[in-house]
Amino acid sequence: EPEVTQTPSHQVTQMGQEVILRCVPISNHLYFYWYRQILGQKVEFLVSFYNNEISEKSEIFDDQFSVERPDGSNFTLKIRSTKLEDSAMYFCASSETLRSGANVLTFGAGSRLTVL
Amino acid sequence: EDKVVQSPLSLVVHEGDTVTLNCSYEVTNFRSLLWYKQEKKAPTFLFMLTSSGIEKKSGRLSSILDKKELSSILNITATQTGDSAIYLCAVEGGGGADGLTFGKGTHLIIQP
Numbered sequence: 001e002p003e004v005t006q007t008p009s010h011q012v013t014q015m016g017q018e019v020i021l022r023c024v025p026i027s028n029h030l031y032f033y034w035y036r037q038i039l040g041q042k043v044e045f046l047v048s049f050y051n052n053e054i055s056e057k058s059e060i061f062d063d064q065f066s067v068e069r070p071d072g073s074n075f076t077l078k079i080r081s082t083k084l085e086d087s088a089m090y091f092c093a094s095s096e097t098l099r100s101g102a103n104v105l106t107f108g109a110g111s112r113l114t115v116l
Numbered sequence: 117e118d119k120v121v122q123s124p125l126s127l128v129v130h131e132g133d134t135v136t137l138n139c140s141y142e143v144t145n146f147r148s149l150l151w152y153k154q155e156k157k158a159p160t161f162l163f164m165l166t167s168s169g170i171e172k173k174s175g176r177l178s179s180i181l182d183k184k185e186l187s188s189i190l191n192i193t194a195t196q197t198g199d200s201a202i203y204l205c206a207v208e209g210g211g212g213a214d215g216l217t218f219g220k221g222t223h224l225i226i227q228p
Contacts, residue, residue, distance in 0.1 A: 033215070035215075042218045042219060042221065043204065043206075043218040048215060058215060091158065091159070103147070103208050104150070104164055105150075105161070105216065107159045107160070108158055109158045110158060
């Protein structure tokens with residue numbers, strides 16, 4: 001069954017460092033997303049991406065964050081100058097369509113980011 | 117702001133029991149409600165409910181959407197230890213917004 005793959009599975013970084021989380025969405029999917037889940041809290045939407053540009057972003061997704069699709073398969077989330085509160089599980093997801101009422105997202109296994 | 121509330125937050129039952137998980141929502145422009153099962157890693161899709169499909173069933177799992185009460189339930193009958201997981205409810209809405217709004221989840225533990 002097709003799946004969304006994410007790397008790394010766990011990254012530990014020092015506060016102030018930049019991190020890049022990588023995702024390979026399902027090949028025929030057109031819409032890509034990043035969500036995060038701080039330990040013990042709910043899954044939160046960060047950003048959606050379609051046709052090589054950001055489609056929507058939440059209040060969490062400030063100038064510290066950026067996304068990119070550098071080639072035909074990868075979708076990356078870059079966090080500049082990480083803060084302690086960026087520690088979370090980051091989930092990538094993709095969907096085939098954004099058609100209303102049919103937006104089924106397939107999630108990756110997540111990348112756990114720990115900022116020290 | 118869209119809001120999704122799940123209850124209970126955690127539930128411990130014995131194998132063979134039937135459980136009902138609840139989800140209520142407030143969204144500006146409801147489009148669909150989704151249930152996901154989250155074990156150790158990725159949330160995996162269970163059901164999507166919309167105005168045109170308010171009841172879904174798959175094996176021991178079933179879900180109903182009550183658009184009048186702005187809520188949904190997820191039923192699991194004859195529970196097994198493999199059903200232990202966090203069950204997430206998410207709503208698509210907000211006037212064309214792309215992102216799903218998730219609830220905090222219900223942590224279900226099935227004891228042998």
